[in-house]
Amino acid sequence: MTDAEPTPIITTELNPAQQEVLDLLGAAPDARPTFSPSLRDTLLADIEDGLRDLEPELDPADPLFVSKHALSTVHGCEARHVAERDIPFEWSVPLARGTVAHKAIELSIHWRGRPDPLQLVDESLARLAEGTDGLGDWLATCSDVERAEVRALANERVATFLECFPPIKASWIPVTEGRLRAEVLGGRVVFSGRTDLALGRADGSTARKVVIDLKTGSFSAAHLDDLRFYALIETLRLGTPPRLLASYYLDAGRAQPEAVTEGLLRAAAARAVDGARALHELSVGTRAPVARPGYTCRWCPALSTCQVGQVHLGRADDSSPFDAD
Numbered sequence: 001m002t003d004a005e006p007t008p009i010i011t012t013e014l015n016p017a018q019q020e021v022l023d024l025l026g027a028a029p030d031a032r033p034t035f036s037p038s039l040r041d042t043l044l045a046d047i048e049d050g051l052r053d054l055e056p057e058l059d060p061a062d063p064l065f066v067s068k069h070a071l072s073t074v075h076g077c078e079a080r081h082v083a084e085r086d087i088p089f090e091w092s093v094p095l096a097r098g099t100v101a102h103k104a105i106e107l108s109i110h111w112r113g114r115p116d117p118l119q120l121v122d123e124s125l126a127r128l129a130e131g132t133d134g135l136g137d138w139l140a141t142c143s144d145v146e147r148a149e150v151r152a153l154a155n156e157r158v159a160t161f162l163e164c165f166p167p168i169k170a171s172w173i174p175v176t177e178g179r180l181r182a183e184v185l186g187g188r189v190v191f192s193g194r195t196d197l198a199l200g201r202a203d204g205s206t207a208r209k210v211v212i213d214l215k216t217g218s219f220s221a222a223h224l225d226d227l228r229f230y231a232l233i234e235t236l237r238l239g240t241p242p243r244l245l246a247s248y249y250l251d252a253g254r255a256q257p258e259a260v261t262e263g264l265l266r267a268a269a270a271r272a273v274d275g276a277r278a279l280h281e282l283s284v285g286t287r288a289p290v291a292r293p294g295y296t297c298r299w300c301p302a303l304s305t306c307q308v309g310q311v312h313l314g315r316a317d318d319s320s321p322f323d324a325d
């Protein structure tokens with residue numbers, strides 16, 4: 001991961017899952033692609049050309065924020081996106097679990113000696129409870145049962161991470177919860193994200209960084225799109241893309257890697273343009289949301305009023321307040 005080591009050297013004996021991660025992270029010098037220094041400007045120009053007609057409707061003082069979640073939902077069912085957008089955000093056990101676990105994983109990377117997962121989780125809970133954001137307030141007021149649930153679930157995630165990943169060395173330049181941001185159309189549109197884990201950094205125009213999203217559950221094509229969006233933002237920021245993207249499925253101890261190419265970045269830019277346009281038009285009400293039913297209808301907050309979803313699940317007759325594709 002560093003200049004001197006295409007494959008990091010580990011003194012601890014690794015289990016096969018850890019060795020697989022190590023093999024994934026390492027790359028021989030001739031396997032590191034070099035990108036054109038003009039790629040950043042080319043991608044930005046393509047994105048701005050695609051959104052140019054919206055420029056008079058957008059205000060840099062109140063920009064359109066485009067996140068991986070917003071892109072994923074608006075490219076899924078627009079009707080669901082609108083329904084969820086209108087629900088006020090509230091912290092909950094599953095949401096707190098992710099943040100607490102990520103903080104604990106961050107601590108594990110910088111911890112002296114062999115870290116104990118539960119100790120890391122407790123330190124993470126203590127740090128986050130001191131925060132002035134909504135999570136600090138939620139942790140201060142949640143019930144003992146909720147706090148115990150967060151602790152148990154985060155512990156499981158951290159323990160699994162430590163089992164699956166090799167000890168991460170500081171020389172790999174690890175960054176957890178790294179914020180990404182790129183401004184488009186003079187700050188009228190902001191692409192933003194936060195990577196779970198990034199290792200390495202670009203060397204001039206040579207790509208070396210690996211961006212990893214930690215996942216529970218099973219593979220979804222949407223996970224590829226999420227990471228491609230991050231690769232796009234990284235390229236708009238730095239000009240040199242990451243070398244590799246990987247969704248890592250902690251339950252299965254398996255990675256889904258994808259090499260970054262110019263074609264991948266161009267596809268991600270086109271998807272971001274289409275998504276940003278849809279997000280803006282749905283926000284200002286210049287288009288009606290399209291209902292796109294699927295297996296997620298059964299968990300949709302709009303299901304009780306969405307006849308497209310009810311018909312899809314075989315629960316109603318075929319008449320809907322939404323347009324369908």
Ligand code: SF4
Nearest residue numbers: 077080297300306309
């Ligand atoms: S029930 Fe299904 S089709 Fe209807 S809004 Fe929800 S996800 Fe979309």
